[in-house]
Amino acid sequence: MALTPQNILRFCVGIVATAGILFLIWYFSSVVIYILVSAVLAIMGRPLVNWLVKQHIGKFTVPRWAAATITLLVIASLFLVFFSLFIPLIFSKINEFAQLDFSSVLASIEEPISHAQQYLSRTFAIPETHFSLSDTLISSLKELVNYNTLNTTVTSIVGFAISMLISVFSIAFITFFFLKEDGLFYAMITSLFPERLQQNVTRALDSISHLLSRYFTGLLTESIILMIVISTTMILFGMKTDNALMVGLIMGVMNVIPYAGPLMGGIISACIGIIAPFEGMTAIQTFFSIGCILFCIKGIDDFVMQPTIYSERVKAHPLEIFLVILIAGYMAGIVGMLLAIPSYTVIRVLAKEFFSQFSLVQKLTHNI
Numbered sequence: 001m002a003l004t005p006q007n008i009l010r011f012c013v014g015i016v017a018t019a020g021i022l023f024l025i026w027y028f029s030s031v032v033i034y035i036l037v038s039a040v041l042a043i044m045g046r047p048l049v050n051w052l053v054k055q056h057i058g059k060f061t062v063p064r065w066a067a068a069t070i071t072l073l074v075i076a077s078l079f080l081v082f083f084s085l086f087i088p089l090i091f092s093k094i095n096e097f098a099q100l101d102f103s104s105v106l107a108s109i110e111e112p113i114s115h116a117q118q119y120l121s122r123t124f125a126i127p128e129t130h131f132s133l134s135d136t137l138i139s140s141l142k143e144l145v146n147y148n149t150l151n152t153t154v155t156s157i158v159g160f161a162i163s164m165l166i167s168v169f170s171i172a173f174i175t176f177f178f179l180k181e182d183g184l185f186y187a188m189i190t191s192l193f194p195e196r197l198q199q200n201v202t203r204a205l206d207s208i209s210h211l212l213s214r215y216f217t218g219l220l221t222e223s224i225i226l227m228i229v230i231s232t233t234m235i236l237f238g239m240k241t242d243n244a245l246m247v248g249l250i251m252g253v254m255n256v257i258p259y260a261g262p263l264m265g266g267i268i269s270a271c272i273g274i275i276a277p278f279e280g281m282t283a284i285q286t287f288f289s290i291g292c293i294l295f296c297i298k299g300i301d302d303f304v305m306q307p308t309i310y311s312e313r314v315k316a317h318p319l320e321i322f323l324v325i326l327i328a329g330y331m332a333g334i335v336g337m338l339l340a341i342p343s344y345t346v347i348r349v350l351a352k353e354f355f356s357q358f359s360l361v362q363k364l365t366h367n368i
Helices: 005-027 029-053 064-098 102-108 110-124 133-144 147-180 184-190 195-236 241-254 260-275 283-312 318-354 359-365
Strands: none
Touching: 029 064, 029 147, 029 184, 029 195, 064 147, 147 184, 184 195, 195 241, 195 283, 195 318, 241 260, 241 283, 260 283, 260 318, 318 359
């Protein structure tokens, strides 16, 4: 593309407009999050609404407001079932950790700790009288999980729950109208742009809705399958059902965070194995068994399912996706990694619609 004054001016105006929009999004981030979550739920619930509207009960058809209400109730029911199954389990485990005798837990892995202590003494010439690895582990674990920590956690959860009630009501209210009035979300977005750009914005929204719908449904399916497979495998290896469900839940939820999530979930799951070993195994054997099981299952998942979700479903190269997640994680940590792919998808679609004359944009968006 030739560098004419008109093109340079257009590019600068686009940069300024984009910066202004990003500032507004940041300033009203809470409201924007409510709208985006509602839009995602509306995208996922729209097929059910459209199916209900087409149904006939005698001479009557289901009005769209009723179909939207039924769909919203179905979505709410799914969330309630999920939380009713796992929230009591989570609090039960927190209570078990708070009452745990860490000395007895460490006694079960006394031999590996002893070998580690001897290695540290030989390597760094630190006598055991100056540094005891077992005592350090006990004190660290007691500081990490004790009644004060538990009380603080519970207090934080109560405060979080109150704010969540407001968020849930807001999201449910917005989602209902997005489901009831199919073009409402589009109308809200296009009204922010001049009339000459509204056709481009509408096309961009169509592409974004399609790609994000594919991504979120695929990610949800992958997490559920992973949760079921891991829980079943743990039960088959002799883990108690409640602990197996807990491990499956942790891995399923943490799988939503690309790459880093499963690693953190695996560490937590292995620690659960130390506290509640497999039947007939020692704590250290259980630790390594859980590590091997999760490594094998996640290896299959990473090479079979995730390339489809992270690459094919958003129509981007796997290396491109990896670099985006890496950059987002460096800039914004776990939250950045969580939002990296949806955000990048939106940016690519908008770039194709408004900056398609640039060769870099053409290369990055040719599959959309």
